[in-house]
Amino acid sequence: MTHELRTPSTPWARRTAALAVGLAALTLAMPGASAHEIARDGNVGGLLHIEPDDAPVVGRANAFYFEVNQKGGTPVLLTQCACTLSVYAGGVRAGATPLSRPRLTQAKGELKGVLNFPTPGAYTLVLNGTPRAGATFGKFKLSWVVRADVAGTGGMDMNH
16 A cells, blocks of 8 residues: 655645654754753853752852853863953843952862842843963953842843
């Protein structure tokens, strides 16, 4: 027994079939949801993780970790980098003063620190790095947008 594929005969059926095929293709092409977001600048990339579960809580100390690597996977360490973190409410505008500049410390291959978000909403985290003598990477600027919430239901903004 052979089965033939039939072309839909009415305009409505053709549009419906085309829509179904298009949605299926779009679904397959979309990457899965990720708890983390990678930021890149030049030959440096960074991954941000905020406790708890990438959903920062307003009014609490939220531990954060950056895994910052050069292309090829070599970690960027504070001994090689004058790195600073600036936290802004909402987006970053020219001349804006950061709400805070949390201190960064080295923990194995990660940069870590503590963030305190005063009110619910979106915050932009900007990690600037200037290479120290002997470093093999260039100056970089990495940024992430996170949403802090009272209940901890915030998280990474994957649509910026």
